[in-house]
Amino acid sequence: MAAGVGRIVVDSFDEIDRLARLSGRRGADVPRPSVLVRVTPGIEAHTHEYVMTGQDDSKFGFGLASGAAAEAVLRLRHPTSGAHLVGVHAHIGSQIFAVESFERALALLVPFFSRLDLEELCIGGGLGVPYVTGETAPSISEWAETLHKAAQVAGLGADVVLTAEPGRAIVAAAAITCYTVGTIKTLPGLRTYVSVDGGMSDNPRPVLYGSGYEAFLPREVGARRPDVVTVAGKHCESGDVIVRDASVPADLVVGDILATPVTGAYGHSMASTYNKVPRPPVVFVKDGRWRVVVRRETYQDLLALDA
Numbered sequence: 041m042a043a044g045v046g047r048i049v050v051d052s053f054d055e056i057d058r059l060a061r062l063s064g065r066r067g068a069d070v071p072r073p074s075v076l077v078r079v080t081p082g083i084e085a086h087t088h089e090y091v092m093t094g095q096d097d098s099k100f101g102f103g104l105a106s107g108a109a110a111e112a113v114l115r116l117r118h119p120t121s122g123a124h125l126v127g128v129h130a131h132i133g134s135q136i137f138a139v140e141s142f143e144r145a146l147a148l149l150v151p152f153f154s155r156l157d158l159e160e161l162c163i164g165g166g167l168g169v170p171y172v173t174g175e176t177a178p179s180i181s182e183w184a185e186t187l188h189k190a191a192q193v194a195g196l197g198a199d200v201v202l203t204a205e206p207g208r209a210i211v212a213a214a215a216i217t218c219y220t221v222g223t224i225k226t227l228p229g230l231r232t233y234v235s236v237d238g239g240m241s242d243n244p245r246p247v248l249y250g251s252g253y254e255a256f257l258p259r260e261v262g263a264r265r266p267d268v269v270t271v272a273g274k275h276c277e278s279g280d281v282i283v284r285d286a287s288v289p290a291d292l293v294v295g296d297i298l299a300t301p302v303t304g305a306y307g308h309s310m311a312s313t314y315n316k317v318p319r320p321p322v323v324f325v326k327d328g329r330w331r332v333v334v335r336r337e338t339y340q341d342l343l344a345l346d347a
Contacts, residue, residue: 239273
């Protein structure tokens, strides 16, 4: 609490035990931390299986149907827990377009929550964002309206603090990733590969989740994009593909800057130094002015931890 942490989300019985042990080391005058218990409501959200987190078979939280959530509440309310239980937290997955998934989650969570006489219910995040042409997603306002209505239908008290964590929906569209085209290779009758100076080290989402992206040329943003190519990374796997079927202008050439949009949420934050490829810089741009906020990684950085 002295560090400014407002809430701790408790995810397992091990963490409850850990809190109890830590409380025994604190003085009697030190306030107990305020905690939310994470509950898995048993919802399989309409998203990729790797980012579904609300189903019964999940590494996250305490299962509602199994009775683990109820047991966790009892243990957190015991005087020896060292915690002050203030609410329930849930998170059913990421990149969710169907708001009905949140409605189903609240329909299960609210009856459980209402019996506990707690102050806060957090429905988590997961609201999806469009990455490719043809995708649409609810706005944050539409999502909020859906959550409020679903909570009311489920019988949530008006005095309860209902919160959400929009994360990706706020920052995803705030960034683009820029690559330099290094090679263009046409395989007659098969496909054209456009190889760039990045790949799965700076954006592993296509490899991990089959995520789709668009591609465009910053030098001519509004240009027609009649050609379909595969934008490939520089790493040593055939699966190192950034955009499987990217529509690009016909005059794309080696040396062009090729950009993929909507990388503000899970671009740099998921980047690694795989194959010892240094990570790119992060640059903020506004009104024609720019500044580097994360500098480009160097080979000296990669060697800095060598003994």
